[in-house]
Amino acid sequence: MKAVRLHTYGGPLAFDEIHPPVIADNEVLVKIRSTAINHLDLVEASGAAREVFPIDLPWIPGHEFSGIVERVGKDAGGFAPGDAVFGNSTSGAFAEYMAVEPAAIVGKPPNLSFDEAASVPVAAQTAWQGIFTHGHLKTGQTILIHGGAGAVGAYAVQFAAQVGAIVVVTASGDDEAYLKAIGANRVIDYRTSKFETELADRVDVVFDLIGGETQQRSFQVLKKGGYLVAANQPVSREEAAKHGVTGTLMNLTPSAELLGRIATMLEDGRLRTDVATVYSLADVAQAWSDMAGGPASAARTRPRHGKVVLRVA
Ligand SMILES: NC(=O)c1ccc[n+]([C@@H]2O[C@H](COP(=O)([O-])OP(=O)(O)OC[C@H]3O[C@@H](n4cnc5c(N)ncnc54)[C@H](OP(=O)(O)O)[C@@H]3O)[C@@H](O)[C@H]2O)c1
Structure with missing residues (x-):
């Protein structure tokens, strides 16, 4: 599968071909449709705070995603192949597939696109x-x-x-x-x-x-x-x-129960989400530098609200 990986702290992001994850019996394989960039990804990749946010290199960024359940481990209940889901991960969402525990995902609100859903969890x-x-x-x-x-x-x-x-x-x-x-x-x-x-x-x-x-x-x-x-x-x-x-x-403690309540609010229109920009996964370097540039980024034209999203598939 294609995955975006960091090989050295502060180094460039590589667009690598790697083996897809093999799920454990208690895991679900998700085919990622979209993911989003967080400031934390950039901090982790820089190595500037490696004592607080350690990563194992090579490392796949990405703390949130939306996608389709591809396979379900024999002890992983609650989901079936074909389910549209979204959720959090400690990293690893800048890739075509991810193995996750069912407790990390909830059903995607049907009125949200995959890009929109990926922008929500964090x-x-x-x-x-x-x-x-x-x-x-x-x-x-x-x-x-x-x-x-x-x-x-x-x-x-x-x-x-x-x-x-x-x-x-x-x-x-x-x-x-x-x-x-x-x-x-x-x-x-x-x-x-x-x-x-x-x-x-x-x-x-x-x-x-x-x-x-x-x-x-x-x-x-x-x-x-x-x-x-x-x-x-x-x-x-x-x-x-x-x-x-x-x-x-504070430090976010992701909770499927909370994300489920948020999904309900998004579905019934009590909550709105905004996506600032959508890049394809292949354009991750541009997306990354846009995010790093922040408010002063030349790429930024106002008004622009919400997350920078990467479309994986
Ligand atoms: N602890 C956690 O668990 C956790 C989780 C998620 C995020 N975070 C942190 O939360 C922060 C915000 O994240 P985000 O994703 O919401 O960032 P963001 O989307 O980049 O938004 C930053 C906003 O702050 C505005 N801004 C810049 N300087 C300002 C100032 N002096 N006073 C008021 N507003 C100002 C910017 O407006 P202009 O562009 O107009 O300047 C922009 O609208 C980041 O530091 C992130 O790392 C922490």
């Missing part, structure tokens, strides 16, 4: 666990979401609005209409304004998808007893104690 579950599991967000509370127009942020905005929270978002001003359409009450343009001077009242929860000085300044706007949930850098214990808040660096 971002949507991170958003859910960030604001509810770690942020303890409740109806009537106010949440400030930094980076709300990004892949994770857009789900966080939708979930927070659905629970009846007041949703304040920092984002580029160009994203205001998009964010209001998905449930934000207020958008603060991070390029022109300082959220700590714009906000008249303190907030109950900050969901920080940006880090750095954005995180440092966030302590000023949190109520005592509030929660600062960070997605990409640890929260200073000293600062959290000084301000009387709980600070957490």
